[in-house]
Amino acid sequence: MENILELKNIVKSFDDKKIHQGLTFTLKHGETIGLLGRSGTGKSVLLRSIIGLEQIDSGEILFHEQRLDLLTEQQLYPVRTRISYSFQNAALFDSISVFENLAYPLFEHTNLAEAEVEKRVMEALQMVDLTESRDLMPSDLSGGMQKRIGMARAMILNPEILLFDEPTAGLDPVNIEMVIETIEKFKAQGISGILVTHDISTAKRVCDRILILNEGKIGFTGTVDEFEGSDDPFVKSFLL
Amino acid sequence: MIGHFKENMTVLGEITILSKDFLKCMFTRPFYWGRLYEQILQLGVGSLSITIVIGVVTGLVMTLQFGYGLAKFGGTLYVPAIVSLSLMRELAPIFTSLLIAGRIGSGISAEIGAMNVTQQIDAIRALGTNPIRVLVVPRVLATVISLPLLTTLSAFMGILGGLSIAYSEFSMPAGFYINKVLSSVGLTDVFGSMFKCAFFGFIIAIVACYRGFQTKEGTKGVGQATTWVVVTTSIVILISDFFLSKLLILLFD
Incomplete structure (x- = not known):
């Protein structure tokens, strides 16, 4: 499988606090990576850095x-239609309806007729x-x-990569199951993904590979079996 | 002291950059006509009633005070000119702008600030769209368009209020009052006032948008942002009014 995304020696800090100290990994086409690590190890920051919401x-x-890290904000806009981000808190626009939330990216980036937008x-x-x-x-x-609506909005432009930021955090088992099924559907469509989570069972179920961040570096990388x-x-300690 | 100065200079620099980005987005595609219309309805039309009240009350009070004050010197006849000129040139622009700074400025900063702390601004960026184009351009333009119109309406209502007091309290004929107003207030006064208010509108909206984007620390931050915007824009309006008035006098008087 070809590499779709490559991160090489990523360094990121906030003031004096070093978050990433030389992270290197690749995401292959159609692959889903589970990104684990204790709170504050910079998992979400890494996702945000990939689409340029944070600068490395x-x-x-x-x-x-x-090279995405060399692009300006303006140049990143078209890239962000190909790499989507599903926020931890969904970040839906609260002043418009669910339909309008989902239609927003379509109206912005396509010339589809209203009937086609509605269908999508x-x-x-x-x-x-x-x-x-x-x-x-x-x-x-x-x-x-x-x-789930946040995920639907993230995938509506048919991106190549979906970045999930703790999609199951704070949910009951029934909702977790629904979220997992949604991720599995995206995966079945061949969309690559990076899943930040603390939920080991979700990671084991939907991910092809697991990466664990530790003190700014990759503490472990391997398949789910490994x-x-x-x-x-x-x-x-993550499996306990 | 030096730290505070540097901090203020940084804010000024960032507002200048936001203004530059606003201009860039305003003259490039896509332009959100629908959002502009929506904002004019929300910010402009939504401020109509309060603007009318402020205008009428100012006209009533001004005419009452000047009427009795000037009566002592036999100058009641000058009341229509004094009231209409001061309303058109200064009182309506300042009162309306301060009112709008409180109503619209705080509203814009609270709305954008709340969107910021709930990551909705990040979502706009993550969906490949420009928050300045989506949020700032319609709000700033709506305020720049609405404020001069609201001010003119306010001044007009103030003059009408003055007419009612001049007629009822000082037995001044309506025709005389209107005639005096029309001979005192020229088009340069009206357009000068509108120009000042367009500038104030820009300041109110751009500062409010800037502070909204800078909002952190959840709901507490939203509260602090709205207070900061109202205080800052009020001070800027009052100070810049002096210089703009001086400029307009130099140009037209």
Whole structure:
């Protein structure tokens, strides 16, 4: 499988606090990577850095061999239609309806007719099993529903990579199952993904490879089987 | 002291950069006509009633005070000219702008600030769109368009208020009052006032948008942002009014 995304020697700090100290890894086409690590190890910062919401101090971020870290905000806009970000808190626009939230990227980046936009939005809602919510406001939705709508909005432009920031955090088992099923559907479509999570069972179920961040570096990388079979006490501490 | 000065200079620099980006986005595609219309309705039309009240009350009070004050010197006849000129040149622009700074400025900074702390601004960026184009351009333009119109309406209502007091309290004929107003207030006064208010509108909206984007620390930060915007824009309006008035006098008087 070809590399779709490459991160080389990423260094990032906030004032004196070093977050990443030379992270290097690749994401292959169609692959889903689970990014684990204790709180504050910079998992979300890494996702934000990939799409340029945070600037890295040094290193290289290559998407199809294009250096993303050298692009201006303006130049990053088209890239962000190909690498989507699903926010931890969904970050839905709270002043417009669910339908308008999903239609927003389509109106911005395509010349589709209104009927076609409606069709695409309904397909996306169908994918997350929330067709009945199309006219509701985000505040009318539960946390789990908001996350699924956020995912639907992230995938509506058919991106090549989806970045999931703790999609199951704070959800009950029923909603977690629904979120996992949604991620599995994206995966079945061949979309690559990076999944930041503390939920080991979700990571084991949907990820092809696990990466664990530790003190700004990659403490472990391997397949799910290698993760489960590891004798390393650091890795084992995540499996307890 | 030096640290505070540097901090203020940084804020000024960042507002200048935001203004530059606003101009760049305003003259490039896509332009959100729908959002501009929506903002004019929300910011401009939504401020109509309060603007009318302020205008009428100012006209009533001014005419009352000047009427009785000047009566002692036999100068009641000058009341229409004094009231209409001061309303058109200074009172309506300043009162309306300060009112709008409180109503619209705080509203814009609270809305954008809340969007910022809930990552909605990041979502706009993550979806490949420019928050300045989506949020700043419609709000700034709506304020720049609405404020001069609101001010002119306010001044007009103030003059009408003055007419009612001049007629009822000082038995001044309506025709005389209107005639005096029309001979005192020229088009340069009206357009000068509108120009000043367009400038004030720009300051109010751009500062409010800037502070909204800078908002941190959740709801507490949103509260602090709105207070900062109202205080800062009020001071800027009052100080810049002196210089703009001086400029307009130099140009037209």
